[in-house]
Amino acid sequence: MTTEFLVQQIHKKQSFLCIGLDTDLDKIPSYLLYEEDPIFAFNKAIIDATHHLCVAYKPNTAFYEAYGIKGWQALEKTIQYLNKNYPEIFTIADAKRGDIGNTSTRYAKAFFEDLEFDSVTIAPYMGKDSVEPFLAFEGKHTILLALTSNEGAYDFQTQKIEGKELYKSVLETSQTYKHAENLMYVVGATKATFLTEIRQLVPNSFLLVPGVGAQGGSLKEVCQYGMNQQVGLLINSSRGIIYASNGKNFAEAAAESAKKIQIQMQKELTNLV
Amino acid sequence: MTTEFLVQQIHKKQSFLCIGLDTDLDKIPSYLLYEEDPIFAFNKAIIDATHHLCVAYKPNTAFYEAYGIKGWQALEKTIQYLNKNYPEIFTIADAKRGDIGNTSTRYAKAFFEDLEFDSVTIAPYMGKDSVEPFLAFEGKHTILLALTSNEGAYDFQTQKIEGKELYKSVLETSQTYKHAENLMYVVGATKATFLTEIRQLVPNSFLLVPGVGAQGGSLKEVCQYGMNQQVGLLINSSRGIIYASNGKNFAEAAAESAKKIQIQMQKELTNLV
Numbered sequence: 269m270t271t272e273f274l275v276q277q278i279h280k281k282q283s284f285l286c287i288g289l290d291t292d293l294d295k296i297p298s299y300l301l302y303e304e305d306p307i308f309a310f311n312k313a314i315i316d317a318t319h320h321l322c323v324a325y326k327p328n329t330a331f332y333e334a335y336g337i338k339g340w341q342a343l344e345k346t347i348q349y350l351n352k353n354y355p356e357i358f359t360i361a362d363a364k365r366g367d368i369g370n371t372s373t374r375y376a377k378a379f380f381e382d383l384e385f386d387s388v389t390i391a392p393y394m395g396k397d398s399v400e401p402f403l404a405f406e407g408k409h410t411i412l413l414a415l416t417s418n419e420g421a422y423d424f425q426t427q428k429i430e431g432k433e434l435y436k437s438v439l440e441t442s443q444t445y446k447h448a449e450n451l452m453y454v455v456g457a458t459k460a461t462f463l464t465e466i467r468q469l470v471p472n473s474f475l476l477v478p479g480v481g482a483q484g485g486s487l488k489e490v491c492q493y494g495m496n497q498q499v500g501l502l503i504n505s506s507r508g509i510i511y512a513s514n515g516k517n518f519a520e521a522a523a524e525s526a527k528k529i530q531i532q533m534q535k536e537l538t539n540l541v
Numbered sequence: 542m543t544t545e546f547l548v549q550q551i552h553k554k555q556s557f558l559c560i561g562l563d564t565d566l567d568k569i570p571s572y573l574l575y576e577e578d579p580i581f582a583f584n585k586a587i588i589d590a591t592h593h594l595c596v597a598y599k600p601n602t603a604f605y606e607a608y609g610i611k612g613w614q615a616l617e618k619t620i621q622y623l624n625k626n627y628p629e630i631f632t633i634a635d636a637k638r639g640d641i642g643n644t645s646t647r648y649a650k651a652f653f654e655d656l657e658f659d660s661v662t663i664a665p666y667m668g669k670d671s672v673e674p675f676l677a678f679e680g681k682h683t684i685l686l687a688l689t690s691n692e693g694a695y696d697f698q699t700q701k702i703e704g705k706e707l708y709k710s711v712l713e714t715s716q717t718y719k720h721a722e723n724l725m726y727v728v729g730a731t732k733a734t735f736l737t738e739i740r741q742l743v744p745n746s747f748l749l750v751p752g753v754g755a756q757g758g759s760l761k762e763v764c765q766y767g768m769n770q771q772v773g774l775l776i777n778s779s780r781g782i783i784y785a786s787n788g789k790n791f792a793e794a795a796a797e798s799a800k801k802i803q804i805q806m807q808k809e810l811t812n813l814v
Contacts, residue, residue, distance in 0.1 A: 395693025420668025
């Protein structure tokens with residue numbers, strides 16, 4: 269999917285919401301456990317109920333790997349279902365992968381070719397030759413971890429390298445990589461005020477912002493500091509939407525929860541124009 | 542597996558070799574492609590032929606994920622085969638995972654509980670709360686990326702944070718994490734002279750050293766600078782061993798190649814005493 273198409277979808281749906289499919293058998297309605305594939309059954313219901321309110325879905329691979337082969341089958345079915353029924357949706361494999369060159373190519377093929385995700389999240393620690401194999405895929409997007417929303421982000425990401433924080437070095441250095449136009453960045457919303465400086469370094473890049481909701485970020489602030497003329501933001505919410513209820517009405521409750529965020533986003537988009 | 546048991550095995554086998562199972566359908570003998578599970582058939586043959594010459598096997602998950610469900614099945618079968626037939630072997634899931642707390646716990650369960658690996662490689666970028674969920678598993682080992690053997694290592698890992706390289710900050714900071722006794726580190730062998738300083742920071746930790754062989758590191762130098770009184774080294778070779786031949790004799794050729802390294806290791810162990 270091109271970035272232009274994604275921007276069109278944002279304007280069409282008046283939403284830049286990404287819904288995180290962190291599907292956990294301990295948290296989904298218990299009656300779904302009688303389904304042949306409870307994870308997929310849950311995801312399908314959530315997707316069918318919310319697809320008009322969001323522009324992206326982001327399954328975190330950890331939740332699928334935790335269930336072994338069955339988990340991977342559920343992930344496969346979920347992405348196939350999305351690509352077949354909602355091809356206008358931007359899909360993100362939240363995998364946080366990264367390895368040396370030829371091995372990164374394997375991961376890239378797994379997520380871009382086999383599973384046909386539009387994008388994948390990548391850890392920057394191993395540098396250029398661990399990231400470029402992902403960037404080489406045309407029409408695909410590599411979402412690099414820059415500043416994450418967890419406490420551990422202060423261990424290394426905000427430490428200063430010659431006067432400049434590591435995450436800023438990641439932003440700047442990665443912009444020199446081949447096919448850097450295919451880069452997006454993960455920027456944690458719990459540090460919304462950091463967004464001003466981030467926007468100076470990567471004015472045109474899309475930012476995937478987790479941490480609005482359960483992790484405590486504010487949508488308004490994120491938009492104030494992070495939006496650019498192409499919107500440039502995908503804001504993720506996982507638990508706050510998909511676990512809005514664990515009763516029979518879970519999908520409707522998820523839609524209601526997503527709708528609330530979409531309405532706020534509509535306001536923010538009005539400010540843009 | 543305890544570190545003490547691993548050290549015993551090293552002395553018993555006179556080897557601290559780890560064999561990387563980076564199994565690639567394009568590189569294995571073509572007649573194996575007629576097997577029901579070519580990846581597992583290849584791994585099984587390699588393991589049966591080399592298990593007495595090494596103390597560890599390290600499948601890199603990228604090679605398995607690249608084949609989707611079938612790849613994961615092959616990985617599952619490989620670890621089950623190892624645990625059943627060669628329980629004295631130290632097993633490493635080279636997965637380079639890392640995510641926020643509750644999500645890291647998912648990965649830890651996937652690799653430590655479901656697949657029953659002894660250890661997993663982890664990327665440090667997200668800091669403390671992305672690493673500690675792995676460290677919490679008793680009898681399991683978390684192998685943190687410190688200094689990798691690829692060119693991209695110079696992008697961030699060797700950059701100086703207040704006068705000290707990032708990878709050193711990773712070593713020092715991670716030693717303050719809860720259950721740091723369960724930490725090992727990845728240190729690329731192409732930078733063997735860096736090992737002196739690394740040993741000052743983590744004198745007692747085991748180091749997993751990739752890059753001997755295909756990536757050009759020297760075993761002798763690595764031992765000179767990196768060995769400690771408990772040996773403290775696992776040296777990995779992947780392609781140089783498993784693809785020593787792609788004919789019918791591939792397993793014997795792998796064993797010959799492993800034997801050569803084991804003989805060198807025996808010499809180095811003699812120097813230790």
